[in-house]
Amino acid sequence: xxxxxxxxxxxxxxxxxxxxxxxxxxxxxxxxxxxxxxxxxxxxxxxxxxxxxxxxxxxxxxxxxxxxxxxxxxxxxxxxxxxxxxxxxxxxxxxxxxxxxxxxxxxxxxxxxxxxxxxxxxxxxxxxxxxxxxxxxxxxxxxxxxxxxxxxxxxxxxxxxxxxxxxxxxxxxxxxxxxxxxxxxxxxxxxxxxxxxxxxxxxxxxxxxxxxxxxxxxxxxxxxxxxxxxxxxxxxxxxxxxxxxxxxxxxxxxxxxxxxxxxxxxxxxxxxxxxxxxxxxxxxxxxxxxxxxxxxxxxxxxxxxxxxxxxxxxxxxxxxxxxxxxxxxxxxxxxxxxxxxxxxxxxxxxxxxxxxxxxxxxxxxxxxxxxxxxxxxxxxxxxxxxxxxxxxxxxxxxxxxxxxxxxxxxxxxxxxxxxxxxxxxxxxxxxxxxxxxxxxxxxxxxxxxxxxxxxxxxxxxxxxxxxxxxxxxxxxxx
Numbered sequence: 001x002x003x004x005x006x007x008x009x010x011x012x013x014x015x016x017x018x019x020x021x022x023x024x025x026x027x028x029x030x031x032x033x034x035x036x037x038x039x040x041x042x043x044x045x046x047x048x049x050x051x052x053x054x055x056x057x058x059x060x061x062x063x064x065x066x067x068x069x070x071x072x073x074x075x076x077x078x079x080x081x082x083x084x085x086x087x088x089x090x091x092x093x094x095x096x097x098x099x100x101x102x103x104x105x106x107x108x109x110x111x112x113x114x115x116x117x118x119x120x121x122x123x124x125x126x127x128x129x130x131x132x133x134x135x136x137x138x139x140x141x142x143x144x145x146x147x148x149x150x151x152x153x154x155x156x157x158x159x160x161x162x163x164x165x166x167x168x169x170x171x172x173x174x175x176x177x178x179x180x181x182x183x184x185x186x187x188x189x190x191x192x193x194x195x196x197x198x199x200x201x202x203x204x205x206x207x208x209x210x211x212x213x214x215x216x217x218x219x220x221x222x223x224x225x226x227x228x229x230x231x232x233x234x235x236x237x238x239x240x241x242x243x244x245x246x247x248x249x250x251x252x253x254x255x256x257x258x259x260x261x262x263x264x265x266x267x268x269x270x271x272x273x274x275x276x277x278x279x280x281x282x283x284x285x286x287x288x289x290x291x292x293x294x295x296x297x298x299x300x301x302x303x304x305x306x307x308x309x310x311x312x313x314x315x316x317x318x319x320x321x322x323x324x325x326x327x328x329x330x331x332x333x334x335x336x337x338x339x340x341x342x343x344x345x346x347x348x349x350x351x352x353x354x355x356x357x358x359x360x361x362x363x364x365x366x367x368x369x370x371x372x373x374x375x376x377x378x379x380x381x382x383x384x385x386x387x388x389x390x391x392x393x394x395x396x397x398x399x400x401x402x403x404x405x406x407x408x409x410x411x412x413x414x415x416x417x418x419x420x421x422x423x424x425x426x427x428x429x430x431x432x433x434x435x436x437x438x439x440x441x442x443x444x445x446x447x448x449x450x451x452x453x454x455x456x457x458x459x460x461x462x463x464x465x466x467x468x469x470x471x472x473x474x475x476x477x478x
Contacts, residue, residue, distance in 0.1 A: 006030045007137045008032070009116070009122075009138070011139050011141055011397040012142055012342070013111075015042070017033060017325060019324070019326050021106070024333045031329075031440075033110055034112045034124070034126060036115030049159070050091075053091050055078075055163075055188075055189045056089070058190070059192070061077065062192040065077050067346065072301070072459050082263065084170065090317065094407075097394070112130070116132070118276055119280055121305060121372070132217075135335075136306070136332040136335050137265045137305045137306070140311065140313060140327060140328070141271070142311055143310040144340045145161060146270045151237055151263055153238075155237050160264070166349065170190070172193070172260040177201075177220050180207065180208060183201075184207050186266065187226065188353065189385050196227075196260075196369060199227065203231065207455065208350070217392050217411050218356060221391035221392055221416065230251070230466055231250070244259065246258055278338070281300075281305065283300040283301055284301065323343065345424075346362075346423075349415065354412050356411050358410075359408045359426055361407035362407065364409055371399060372459035375393060376394050376455075378394070378445075382443045383391060383443045383448075392411035393412065395408060395409055396453060396456050400460060403460045417445075435453055
């Protein structure tokens with residue numbers, strides 16, 4: 001048995017793991033990066049970058065096919081699926097190459113290939129012949145797509161997002177299971193590239209939106225373009241030659257069936273914990289095998305063990321994983337003197353059309369009695385109508401007593417940019433009044449944001465006046 005010694009062992013060389021490694025090395029300590037799978041982050045290999053390449057192709061096709069509304073007539077638009085997927089893979093490989101270069105720059109003595117499992121709190125077995133003795137450990141093993149058992153017998157006809165980017169050409173038809181981020185992005189992109197697509201969702205959930213008014217505006221926009229079946233359950237999925245026969249039960253109880261080339265399962269992801277033998281450590285585990293940890297320090301109880309990135313289930317987003325890795329790595333290096341870190345303002349974007357985004361506090365977590373809301377519909381917003389991208393709604397939430405901006409949800413054109421402006425405002429602790437003092441150019445989509453902020457500010461003033469009246473009435477009664 002080969003014995004290795006290190007200050008911090010990091011399990012996983014994705015975004016969080018690499019960030020943790022850099023934090024430990026910056027602190028002047030030894031680090032060992034352990035990876036059993038392929039190098040290259042989820043984002044670069046099978047996530048945000050290849051999906052955006054597919055979306056970019058879809059936007060080009062959609063723009064050409066719908067240019068007539070502007071008086072521009074494009075004849076004979078043809079999508080070459082093989083060319084589309086060749087570019088997706090080529091550019092994907094380029095992005096992965098950048099990550100691999102950064103891994104190559106790590107000294108060989110700091111890298112170990114193989115799957116690690118816990119023998120005790122700080123002792124890891126890697127394979128059958130290597131034991132790593134660490135002072136502290138960072139778990140950064142990421143997550144994997146979840147495929148429900150109903151699709152287990154479909155063989156190569158059931159795919160996850162990882163598989164899509166290996167296609168050599170586009171199929172004729174795809175059933176997408178799930179209307180979350182991945183389902184909406186890939187489903188709409190494939191549909192715009194000429195694939196017959198149906199997206200089914202068991203619940204009313206859509207793209208992670210919590211605000212019912214914003215979610216409804218998004219649903220209406222998507223249903224104008226997509227075969228989107230909300231509150232629909234898959235009863236049976238059967239392999240039939242080179243395709244899949246699927247039986248559905250829709251809202252209201254009616255049953256239907258259809259056939260597709262592939263079933264793309266986008267029903268969520270699960271943390272990669274099963275190979276770690278976490279039962280061998282002192283942490284408390286829930287019924288799913290997830291260890292209890294402090295979300296501010298990422299520490300497992302009082303143990304010298306930390307958990308970072310998608311595996312901890314907080315926010316499976318690249319910049320959050322990078323932040324997680326830095327927090328976990330820094331605290332592992334400083335252990336036992338760990339510190340709670342103030343996180344950046346939450347922000348999430350779905351790159352569909354309309355784009356969906358959330359900033360700050362989630363709508364479902366807000367006390368509706370203590371906030372005021374402002375909103376704008378993009379149907380008549382000037383720049384949005386100019387671009388014929390006038391769908392969706394944006395809503396902002398502010399503290400009733402102070403006007404402090406608390407968060408927002410939105411569905412509309414280019415929301416990725418407005419989400420950044422709002423996240424910066426949220427992180428600075430601005431009030432809606434202060435936000436309205438910022439410059440707004442004309443004509444831009446941001447003028448719609450100003451409309452929503454003005455409504456929130458007006459309602460906040462009205463709330464103040466109502467409070468004063470209530471106080472005066474109470475005094476008069478006395």
